[in-house]
Amino acid sequence: MDIFSRLSWFFKQEKRAYILGASMLILVGLLAGIVPMIIARVIDEMTNGTLTYSALLFWVAVVAGISLLQYAMRYVWRTNIFGTSAKLEKILRQRLFNHFTKMDSVFYQKYRTGDLMAHATNDLGSIRMVAGGGILTMVDSLTQGIITLFMMFWAVDWQLSLMVIIPLPVLAIAIRFIGKKMHFHFRRAQEAFSSLNDKVQESVTGIKVIKTFGEEELDTIDFNKMTANVVKKNQSVYFYDALFRPAIQTIMGICTVIGLFYGGFLVLEGQITVGLLVAFLNYITRMSWPMVAIGRLLNIIERGSASYDRIMDILKEESNILEAENPVTTPIDGDIQFEIDSFTYPQTSEVMLKNVKFTLPQGNTLGVVGKTGSGKTSIFKLLMRDYDQYQGRISFNGVDMKVYSLDTLLGSIGYVPQDNFLFSTTVRDNIRFGNPSASQEIVEEVARLTSVHEDIIGFPEGYDTMVGERGVALSGGQKQRISMARAIINSPSLLILDDSLSAVDAKTEEAILEGIKTNRQDKTTIISAHRISSVMHADEIIVLDNGEIIERGTHYELLEQNGWYKQMYEKQQLEALLEGGGEQ
Ligand SMILES: Nc1ncnc2c1ncn2[C@@H]1O[C@H](COP(=O)(O)OP(=O)(O)OP(=O)(O)O)[C@@H](O)[C@H]1O
Structure with a gap:
């Protein structure tokens, strides 16, 4: 029940809709409670021989009117309660998405994408159930239970009612037991199903790799095993599900037998009428829903609470990258001063960058080379404030980068990652992603600059592909x-x-670098690469090894130093010659 108080902020905010919905539910319950008494009256008038045609028509009209009224009221409570619960899901989903956009790399390292997706769908769905189905079940079952019991005790006979409700607590216990078991197995079935989903996703994504290794058969066996597991887990659910309804029907049957036996006795004794007995038996069947509802409500609450906890845990996570109190929002420019004494990735112990220092005057180009894993990308991550916990200082135009607003900082940096990611939209919209109003001319201009225009116009639908x-x-x-x-x-x-030029040939690389150079005369560029030809024209080149700068200088200075850089350059020259490319 704690979940209802934790969601009280939402219920307060939407109290009008909930009060209206709950009132309608109560009214529907009240009207439903009256109908058996109407039936009782008609039957009694029949058995007494006092029923007239007009009275019969009148009562039929009353029952039909009640049904119509219930229809309208049910519509109102459905739209109010279910419609409002969808709002809660929307609010939480927005908060969650907003939170995702603000979180840093540490957060994304901690949570797997698949889990975050599951929280944003399944968990939010369970919380919505509390505010929708949960509230409905609680109000409806309470209303129906209280009204029915009241009618049984007050309008029919309290002794008969007492006799009949004796087996009900047994039913409640049975439902709780079966419900718990079902919930447990349902969760396991869900887990198995979600593993199966992951498996399908991975297999489809990696189908080419699977095929090239000829592993389709093994993959299919694996898949079949997982499917069998899902079936097995679901069978356990069906086992308990199969116990559920019959248990209710059996116990309600016992109640009916007691009611018919003792009620029949009371009719024979003349203590109640036949009509009242019929109404009473009708009330007994109406008691089964509140019983079922208890089990269902507890399930909804359990799931909703667990989901709410998970969502709150995520929302409580704070980004390590905090905005300055009064952040500078003027676009960054000027010289870049990168002075890192040491940087260690969170949750690791090995120092990643040691004494990496360089000054990059505005308009200059810096080349960064080094073995794989030497720390090139780590430098860029720090420049983009992915991580803040380093010893040292990074400044733009003499101003510490942490003083700038994150939007300003990141808006001033154009980053082309190694594993480039394109959105599922047209080529044009991908190019103008950061500037959606850019004209076709501008889009084409940058596409020419990066030597991709000719390729694009060769696509079936050009820029609309x-x-x-x-x-x-x-x-x-x-x-x-x-x-x-x-x-x-x-x-x-x-x-x-x-390392954004790794998949283009030497000639295209040269054209792109030339284009960038002429287009970005007064702007700063950093190029990291494994191919020396990508960086050889830079104003300064740093060579990294194990997170430290081991060589630095211009291309010619580095050649003179006769170290790693020269070795790599000569090796790559030779390879190019052997491939028939020759000196570029
Ligand atoms: N988030 C992280 N947490 C812990 N260690 C990391 C993280 N990211 C990278 N590393 C480690 O830091 C080291 C340097 O990685 P980095 O990506 O900077 O190298 P790189 O020079 O760009 O390599 P490559 O040329 O292969 O792209 C690697 O050993 C890597 O395993």
Whole structure:
């Protein structure tokens, strides 16, 4: 029941709808409670021989009128209670989504995407059930139970009523027991089903890999095992489900037998009329719903509480990246000063960046090279404030980056990640994602700059071609170049190309770098790459190894240092020659 008080903020906010809905429910219950008494009266008049045609028509009209009235009232309570509960789901979903957009990398490392999706769907659905079906079940069963018991005790016979309700507590206990078992098995069946879902998703996404390894058969066996498991778990649910209704019917049957036996006796004794006995038997059948409802309500509450806890736990999570009190919102520009003494990823112990320091004057280009895992992307993550817990300082134009508002900071940086991601929309909208009102001319201009325009006009529908979630219809190089165009369209003060040229050939790479250079004369660019040709024209190049700068300088200075850079350069030159590309 605690969940109702925890949701009281919502019930207060929507009290009008709930009061109206609950009032209608109570009225429907009251009217339903009257009908058996009308039937009793008609039967008694029949048995007494006092029933006239007009009286019969009158009572039929009354019952029909009650049914119509109930129809209208049921419509009102449904729209009010169920309609309002959908609002709660919407409010929580918005809060959750808003929260997701504010959270930092640490949060996304802690929670798996699949789990977050499940919270945003299943958990919110369970909470909505509390505010909809839960409230309905509680008010309706209480009303129906109280009204029915009242009519049985007051309008029929209290002794007869007492005799009949004796088995009801047994029913309540049985329902609770079976309900608990069902809930337990239902949860296990759900878990099995969600694992099956994950499996299908993974298999479909990785189907190419599965096929190339010839693992279809094993994958199918795996899938069949999981399906069998889902069936097994569901069978347990059906087992208890099969006990549920018969248990209710049996106990209600016992109640009816007692009612008929003792009620018949009272009729013979002349203590109650036949009509009242019929009404009484009708009331007995009406008692089964409140019994069922107790079990159902407890289930709804249990699930809703667990879901509410999970959602609140997520909402309680705070981002480690906090906005400054009075953040600077003027666009960032000027020289970049990157002075990191040390940086360690949260939940790890190894220092990732050690003494990485560089100054990048506005308009210059910095090249970052180094072995895989040497820390190149880590530098970019810090520049984009993915992590704050480092020793050192990063400043733009002498102002600590933490002073800028996050929107300003990130709005001034164009980032092209290694694993470029395209949205499921047209090529055009992907390119102008950061500037939806950009004209076709501007879109084409940046597409030319990143050498992808010719490719796009060759697509079936040109710039209107739809791109799948991961751009399945496009080559890796095309995806890279579209992602680059998307980053460039806003002329960001700082452009970061994180190994973004790896899937394009040497000639295209040269054209793109040349385009960027002429287009971004007074803007700053950082390029990380495994191919030396991507960075050799930079104003400064740093070579990272194990999170430390081991060499730095211009291309020619680095060649003179005769270290890792020179070795890599010569190796790559040789490879290019062997491939027939020769000196670029
Ligand atoms: N979120 C994280 N938590 C813990 N360790 C991380 C995290 N992200 C990266 N690392 C580790 O930091 C190291 C450097 O990774 P980084 O991505 O900066 O390397 P990189 O030089 O960009 O590599 P590559 O050239 O392969 O892209 C790696 O050992 C990686 O495992």
